[in-house]
Ligand code: SF4
């Protein structure tokens with residue numbers, strides 16, 4: 001993590017429809033996100049924070065519920081920056 005910097009944009013480049021997530025039986029995003037940005041809530045939904053996203057796309061690939069995740073890249077000049085160590 002010492003070689004990673006996040007230039008956080010004001011627009012969330014990924015949004016999660018927690019109402020759709022309530023019917024999800026796998027919650028695959030929780031175990032697949034390398035940044036641990038998906039947190040299950042006690043009511044069956046998902047709490048998501050886009051700010052430290054690696055932009056790897058794994059959550060979008062593993063999610064099998066249509067409409068749960070809207071995925072885009074951050075606006076120009078924002079997002080993850082991988083630095084040389
Ligand atoms: S984002 Fe997709 S995989 Fe994750 S809980 Fe919601 S529906 Fe399930």
Ligand code: SF4
Pocket residue numbers: 014032033034035036037052053054055056057058059060
């Ligand atoms: S794109 Fe990758 S790092 Fe970002 S939320 Fe999805 S799985 Fe996590």
